[in-house]
Amino acid sequence: MILEGKKRLWAEYQKEIPDDNYFYVRSCIRQNFFPASEPTFLRILRDELKKDIFETPFHTTCSGIGYHSDIVPMETTMTVVARQFALMTEAGYENYAASCITSFGLYSEIIETWKHFPEVLAKVRKHLKQATGREFEIPQSLVHASDIVFKLRNEIAAKAKFKLVNKHTGKPLKVVEHIGCHYSKMFPSKGVGGAEYPYVLVGMIEVWGGEVVDYPERRHCCGYGFRHYLVKANRGYSVANTKKKFDSMEPYKPDMIITNCPGCPYFLDRWQYVIAEMEGKTYGGDGQGIPALTYEEVAGLVLGYNPWDLGLQVHQIAVEPLLDKIGIGYDPEAKYKGPNGEDLGKPEMPMSIRCC
Amino acid sequence: MGKLYDMLVEDVRFQEGMKSCMNCGTCTAICPAAEFYRYDPRQVIDTVQTKDEEAIEDLLKSETIWYCGECMSCVTRCPRKNAVGLVIVALRSLSQKLGYFVESEKGRQQLALKRTIGAWILEHGYCVYPRKITVENHPEAGTIWKWEQDNLDLIHKRLGSNLDGEGNGGLRRIPQESLDELQRIFDVTGGSDFYNQIEEASKKKAEEMGLSLDEYVKFVYTTNNGLHGRDEE
Numbered sequence: 001m002i003l004e005g006k007k008r009l010w011a012e013y014q015k016e017i018p019d020d021n022y023f024y025v026r027s028c029i030r031q032n033f034f035p036a037s038e039p040t041f042l043r044i045l046r047d048e049l050k051k052d053i054f055e056t057p058f059h060t061t062c063s064g065i066g067y068h069s070d071i072v073p074m075e076t077t078m079t080v081v082a083r084q085f086a087l088m089t090e091a092g093y094e095n096y097a098a099s100c101i102t103s104f105g106l107y108s109e110i111i112e113t114w115k116h117f118p119e120v121l122a123k124v125r126k127h128l129k130q131a132t133g134r135e136f137e138i139p140q141s142l143v144h145a146s147d148i149v150f151k152l153r154n155e156i157a158a159k160a161k162f163k164l165v166n167k168h169t170g171k172p173l174k175v176v177e178h179i180g181c182h183y184s185k186m187f188p189s190k191g192v193g194g195a196e197y198p199y200v201l202v203g204m205i206e207v208w209g210g211e212v213v214d215y216p217e218r219r220h221c222c223g224y225g226f227r228h229y230l231v232k233a234n235r236g237y238s239v240a241n242t243k244k245k246f247d248s249m250e251p252y253k254p255d256m257i258i259t260n261c262p263g264c265p266y267f268l269d270r271w272q273y274v275i276a277e278m279e280g281k282t283y284g285g286d287g288q289g290i291p292a293l294t295y296e297e298v299a300g301l302v303l304g305y306n307p308w309d310l311g312l313q314v315h316q317i318a319v320e321p322l323l324d325k326i327g328i329g330y331d332p333e334a335k336y337k338g339p340n341g342e343d344l345g346k347p348e349m350p351m352s353i354r355c356c
Numbered sequence: 357m358g359k360l361y362d363m364l365v366e367d368v369r370f371q372e373g374m375k376s377c378m379n380c381g382t383c384t385a386i387c388p389a390a391e392f393y394r395y396d397p398r399q400v401i402d403t404v405q406t407k408d409e410e411a412i413e414d415l416l417k418s419e420t421i422w423y424c425g426e427c428m429s430c431v432t433r434c435p436r437k438n439a440v441g442l443v444i445v446a447l448r449s450l451s452q453k454l455g456y457f458v459e460s461e462k463g464r465q466q467l468a469l470k471r472t473i474g475a476w477i478l479e480h481g482y483c484v485y486p487r488k489i490t491v492e493n494h495p496e497a498g499t500i501w502k503w504e505q506d507n508l509d510l511i512h513k514r515l516g517s518n519l520d521g522e523g524n525g526g527l528r529r530i531p532q533e534s535l536d537e538l539q540r541i542f543d544v545t546g547g548s549d550f551y552n553q554i555e556e557a558s559k560k561k562a563e564e565m566g567l568s569l570d571e572y573v574k575f576v577y578t579t580n581n582g583l584h585g586r587d588e589e
Binding site: 127239 | 426431486496506541543545551
């Protein structure tokens with residue numbers, strides 16, 4: 001084997017990821033449906049790994065879901081994004097870290113469009129100045145927050161309390177990874193491993209002790225489809241696409257799913273519940289589902305954080321079978337408690353899927 | 357070259373997405389929407405390439421352009437580096453500018469999107485805001501979401517959010533000056549006019565259908581005539 005040639009061949013699948021000094025921008029979906037994931041990410045970076053990661057209360061949505069629902073015009077979204085870049089510039093940062101894949105894809109699309117159409121960039125600068133008085137620099141580096149976890153995966157592994165290994169059998173857990181369409185399908189060079197060999201989650205799974213499941217529909221969309229989930233009349237599209245993925249992965253008996261995009265774990269979690277309620281079909285063992293976790297939640301589990309601090313109680317699919325496999329202890333009584341131990345009652349049990 | 361085609365070409369996304377299609381059908385093979393809906397992205401590009409005014413107008417008024425999920429899987433696979441998804445985005449944009457979107461069931465749903473996601477962006481600074489994601493509109497969010505809705509403030513506090521609070525943190529209240537800037541961006545860049553255009557065209561259509569605008573919103577949000585799917589007669 002000629003190593004130089006091999007390196008050259010894989011060069012386009014590599015991504016430069018800065019190792020410190022990030023300007024962090026939150027995700028609308030992640031904040032709503034997996035609210036502990038972003039605090040976990042910040043805890044790992046700041047407390048465990050001593051990194052500088054800055055956030056400002058003045059940033060807003062990037063308007064990406066509105067853009068991909070086709071109600072927000074391109075010029076508007078570009079200027080909203082330019083305002084986020086202005087906040088980064090004003091704070092003295094150059095490395096922009098997005099918590100959302102829709103945002104990350106949109107930022108990539110916008111920066112690329114500005115390169116091809118400098119007159120559009122000039123117009124956006126004018127609009128931003130007119131609307132807000134602000135000016136901006138384009139980030140030197142644009143990463144998704146998972147890129148940072150990927151970059152630091154070995155440092156996380158060095159501090160790990162648990163591995164993604166079944167403690168009863170000693171074998172690696174079988175892990176499905178789902179990277180989310182807008183991470184690298186549009187701009188392969190912007191994602192670790194590109195669109196053909198996405199490695200951002202695989203790298204985490206391998207280093208943390210798990211085994212990646214390769215199944216036929218591994219790269220199929222989770223089914224979000226923006227308007228196809230957001231409008232009630234269209235949700236058949238969304239659940240049908242998710243079902244296609246689950247039917248495809250089922251024979252491989254995955255222990256868990258790790259996701260990149262904030263929306264994907266929501267659909268992979270909730271549509272399992274709906275499929276069970278509609279058809280009585282479940283995909284995990286013993287009438288249960290397959291837990292679909294965010295990468296922040298998985299990193300937190302590996303580091304030994306309390307599962308209920310990670311927000312695993314707000315998943316519809318029960319995580320306890322997974323915790324038992326890994327050997328992570330938890331207090332069942334604390335699962336549905338408030339911040340000061342208040343009793344918040346318990347969610348109603350679904351009819352057709354076991355939730356412990 | 358026709359007027360509608362000229363308008364499409366003005367959109368840089370159309371220029372980026374439409375290079376030279378050879379009609380191989382790879383986009384259709386990879387497309388999740390083509391598997392579910394009566395949708396063939398290859399044919400969409402074929403129609404646009406004809407530059408036939410009448411055919412493009414029919415497309416702009418059709419259900420077809422609303423079937424794409426904008427996953428952009430087609431972008432990766434096209435051997436000519438076209439992006440059907442971007443062409444669709446340009447078609448949808450033009451359909452709304454011209455008021456043609458109300459001529460299809462799927463197009464009419466734009467008002468529901470504008471009044472939910474669109475409104476939340478300007479009211480709250482988020483595309484999604486938890487107090488507005490009701491169990492009634494989102495039964496698929498499960499029994500866990502009902503529990504979360506019943507205990508929203510305490511659960512978010514437990515999980516480290518700063519729901520509607522001052523300063524940094526998840527779901528913090530976006531400062532009024534930031535919301536004002538967002539509104540001015542919408543005003544300056546045509547976003548507010550676009551919202552108004554969706555409202556106005558929808559209002560006319562609602563009158564034509566004999567519905568109040570509020571009835572119309574509920575109608576378009578929930579109605580599916582059952583004729584969109586590949587297997588539906």
